[in-house]
Amino acid sequence: MKIALIAPDGRMGRAITESAAAAGIEIVDTGADVLVDFSAPQALRGSIDRALSENVPLLVGTTGLDEGHDQLLADASADIAVLRAPNTSLGVALLADLVTRAARILGPDEWDIEIVEAHHRHKADAPSGTALHLGLAAERGRGEDAHDELGRCGTGLSRETGEIGYAAVRGGTVAGDHDVLFLGPDERLILSHRAESRAIFARGALTAAKFLHGRDPGLYTMADVIAAE
Missing domain, CATH: 3.40.50.720 (NAD(P)-binding Rossmann-like Domain)
Structure with missing residues (x-):
């Protein structure tokens, strides 16, 4: 080919x-x-x-x-x-599938979703396309669109039920780290992927x-x- x-x-x-x-x-x-x-x-x-x-x-x-x-x-x-493909890693493709499954089971009334990503200092967009892709995977699991909180800053902030929060870290030569956090009562489920090159x-x-x-x-x-x- x-x-x-x-x-x-x-x-x-x-x-x-x-x-x-x-x-x-x-x-x-x-x-x-x-x-x-x-x-x-x-x-x-x-x-x-x-x-x-x-x-x-x-x-x-x-x-x-x-x-x-x-x-x-x-x-x-x-x-x-x-x-x-916002991300062509086969591991990330599988991660997105797992995120959809988890979001389908862990409902928004008790489980909050936050997505944290880290990339090298030269990356020009934030949140990363992969982070947004994972957020869409979570929305598919829950069967509804979510409010996206793309970066928190200030005081008196409150979290909406069902919203998806994103945090971006930039520095060094990080090829790409992504964590999808399902934060529930007294427990957390974290689905992660690390790109080493x-x-x-x-x-x-x-x-x-x-x-x-x-x-x-x-x-x-x-x-x-x-x-x-």
Whole structure:
């Protein structure tokens, strides 16, 4: 299989290139079977246009996307296979599944949900796309939208029943830490994932690219990838 990278010289582009040979995947400039984009939100439209013109699936691992970007991807998925993954780690995909299950059982009247994430000093968005993805996984489990508390500061604060709180830590070279805390009466359940290097994201991205190869048009997630493993 052959893939083309939108940003081959970026941190993730280099990590994917290093892992591709071991996965039996060739990195090419033209004639790719799958287009992989780990670049920046402003580059997304160009990536979509290229994927549509070449009629190849598109894997998007870019974070910091908004609802407008989501709509662009949804529109493109009518013609090509599109997989949007805020995090391509297979471990994080499994974590999201566990979060959904836990949220389904641990109701909002007695259990509060807080999500804490840590990343390297150069990360530009907060909360991380993965943290927000995990929050959506919790909402799916509870079957309702939650108020997002994206950062507490001040006095006289009170917590709304059912809200999901987010805290972001930045510093050093942390590849990515995520903790989902279910805080109940007299007990806590903490579901965690630790990324020790970008290699895990690269390997997951290559697994996702293999999943997309030859796939029918549609909008896919990493949950579909792990379900197919």
